[in-house]
Amino acid sequence: MAEEKKTMSRRSFLTNGAVAAGTIAIGGGLLGGFNFNPAKADENANGRVAWPLPFATLDVEKAKVIGYKGYMANQCCYGAFDAVMEQLREKVGYPYTAIPSEIMLWGGTGGAGYATLCGALIGAATAINVVVHPKDQMNKLVEELFNWANTFEFPQYMPPAGQAGKAEGKLPTSVSGSPLCHISVSNWCKASGYRAESKERSERCGRLTADVAGKTAELINAYYSKTFVAAHKPAESVGECMTCHGKGGTLENTRGKMDCIQCHDDVDTNNLLDHIKTVWNL
């Protein structure tokens, strides 16, 4: 993708921001913590454990270490999920002891080798969902995680010298601009020059898992300490394109928050008529 002759320049369309801001407005305010649970699982009348599971404050640095080790043992999705779940097994015990982290193995390589949603994000989102509710607040944390991941220079985590799982030393970094494994890996290969199946790429994904695990622990802690603020937004193109293509738009023919111009041709936003003519072959 990045090697293709695509016009990737940023557009001036809607740069006054008013409409775009209205479209991609996300809850940037301080979100209050709801229903803080003591460290004991609630049960429904029928004896079933109720959602959310009990929260206990997470150790961010420990999350990174568990996430990294989890990647080396069982890939990214397991690692990011276990970074939270293992701490809660130790601190809370049941019902976390009844949920093996292996139930998220499938997310490795973006879902059974498909390279869709980054497996570390799949595992992390599930971990957030286990302890954070209600649903709309939980989704705000997950969206913030995805928005952050799109702009973060992965990887930053460094294993202790001599203890790297796949490759020692500093690694090149890259920004994926996408929550998709396929794009994230491709961009890093381009930036680093390493091959997609190299031990360095695997090491990069292990460290990325640690970065994601740490951020996830931070977000969950912030939510429960009532200090969570959504600080990242989807790509600029989302607000622009969705003005017509998204909810309430003239076309309303799609949905989503992935950067549109990573897959679609860029639009000369000073000349929407050209875009329409091209699309409709006029």
Next chain:
Amino acid sequence: MAEEKKTMSRRSFLTNGAVAAGTIAIGGGLLGGFNFNPAKADENANGRVAWPLPFATLDVEKAKVIGYKGYMANQCCYGAFDAVMEQLREKVGYPYTAIPSEIMLWGGTGGAGYATLCGALIGAATAINVVVHPKDQMNKLVEELFNWANTFEFPQYMPPAGQAGKAEGKLPTSVSGSPLCHISVSNWCKASGYRAESKERSERCGRLTADVAGKTAELINAYYSKTFVAAHKPAESVGECMTCHGKGGTLENTRGKMDCIQCHDDVDTNNLLDHIKTVWNL
């Protein structure tokens, strides 16, 4: 995407099949069932429930009904996950009673509104992972589910007359060619003429959740009865493009099994030199 002037024609590149088949070869043989568990959870030495959780034969039609109702209550990811988990809570009890299906709410709308991996597939893959092991066999089931979903005419499930959650009657169908929510919804909107936030689109996703839930129950049952056969493959372009771009290829600069030409320009495979010239701007 579908409205854009893209050359989507199929190519003759590698149509002798030999190299492509080698690249996308998937386990098409009969997969034996491993480690069939009696309906009692194994525990590790430290008192933790061990993966996989106990299996019990699933009712495929019931999975569809639970999946559909789950969608209407809590969106697609919850619905597909609950279609399996609720049956196992009823048949097996613990430890399923300790895992609320709400832990998969985040996958609705392809992940907190991001429209990445289809939420029904996220929930279904997690459900498969809960009961099927070892990992490589579990991943084969998940890949088969994704490959099947890419080619299936969604939606087929019909709620009983008068009991539809969002919209009664037959709905138009479409094939997404992708496991991504964004593409799946866009293609259905184009095929049906309905808007992305219409009640008909929501109904369509509810019925899709039922279809995915039914297929998932079928796959899990087939695995445990030793009759599972992988019957679907990734898109043709994957084998073609990955010959150079994938594992072991000259470039090896990406990974994945999503149809390449849904996002990338098609390549005149009788003239690879042109492709190289274009990419490198020669």
